Amino acid sequence: MTRHDIIDRVIKELQGDLPAVYRPYQVVAERTGLSEEEVISVLNGLREKGMLKRIGAVLRHQKVGYDANAMVVWKVAEEDMDRVGNLMAACPLVSHCYWRETPAGWPFNIFTMVHARSHQELQAVIHELSCKSGIGEYRVIESVRELKKTSVQYR
Amino acid sequence: MDQVDIKILNYLQEGITLSPRPFLDMARELGISEETILARIEALRDRGLIRRLGGVFDSPRMGMKSTLCAMEVPEARIPEVAQQVNAYREVTHNYLRNDVYNMWFTVTASSGEDLERILQEIESYTGIKVISMPVRQRYKIKVAFALNDET
Incomplete structure (x- = not known):
């Protein structure tokens, strides 16, 4: 088995569910045909x-109480992007903040995911983000229904 | 969810150690026994509060190419289009949203060519334009929810 194969096996195993047992990496080791030490060494390497x-x-x-969520998209001038991006990123209720390339006809280029414990809290956070950043043109896009949610398959 | 569950979930969101006994390290830090931690984790998983306990990877650093897509799907065609879009394992999230563009999904593929091919296939199968909005700059990805006793 090459180093590459070993890494692949560990990734494949770790993208699934890890059991809550005393020595979880020993379980991964058994499933991948490696030693526990090798598994931990691969994980350290991937982390580095x-x-x-x-x-x-x-x-x-939703199950842990954050059931008011929205994707909020903001129209930000290119030269102002880093200031606004970093400001929004600093808000603990913002989980994702990206500057995205957008097509003609879609002027909103900063994308944030905002999570709150109530609709009222959600509205308040969005209002605060708008005031602090000075960005008044934005759109709140709420999800109506989850059609799919899975994890990325890396290997 | 009691205080012990909350402590456990807050800790697990930050990540366990890469040592042979990660839950023992966790037990020492939280002042909760290792046995209790193991039992609680399985219970939280059974109750659906934990979606997954495992590796959280950085997909761009793993060499993956991804994008956020949106489509304007006529109401009557939503089930059929959703089925076509969701059929790709590269489509990881798909939501109906309250906007002119009502279907929003993410595609994460192992190369830029794969990504392009998938978007083109979806367009040609459905006859609906797919707008693609790849990331130019990441400012934050931190899916950790601060939990407290209000919840």
């Missing part, structure tokens, strides 16, 4: 390269 952000939990945010 920035490919692995962490081994952690992804929550169902």
Whole structure:
């Protein structure tokens, strides 16, 4: 098995669910035919390269009380992008903040995902983001229905 | 959800250690026994609060190409178009939203060519224009929810 194969196996295993047991990396080791030490070494390597952000939990945010969510898109001038992007990123209720390339006819180029515990809190946060940034042209796009939500398959 | 669950979920969102006994490290830091932590995690997973416990990867650094797409789908065609879009494993999220563009989905593929091909296929199968909005700059990705006893 080459180093590349080893890394592939570990990624494949870790993109799934890890059991909550005393030695979870030992379980990964058994499933991949590696030793626990090798698994941990691969994970450290992936983390150093920035490919692995962490081994952690992804929550169902509606179930933990954050059930008022919206994608808010903002019209920001190109030279003002970093100021606004960083300001919005600093808000704890903003989980994602991106500057996106957009087609003609779609003027909103900063995309934020905002999560709150009530509709009232959501409105308040959006209002605050608008006031602080000075960006008055924005659109609140709420989800009506989840059609699909899965994880990326890397390997 | 009690205080113990909240402590556990807040910790797990930041990530466990890469040591042979990550839940023992967690137990020491939180002052909760390792046994309790293991049992609670499985219970939180069963109750659906934890969607997944595992590797959280950085997809651009993993060499993946992704984009956010939107389509203006006539109401009557939503089920059929959703089925076509969702059939791709590269489509990870798809939401109906209250906008002129009512279907919003993300595509993450292993190359730029794959990504382009998928968008073109969706357009030609459905006959509906797909607008693609790839990231120019990331300012934040931090899907961690601060939990407290109000929840």
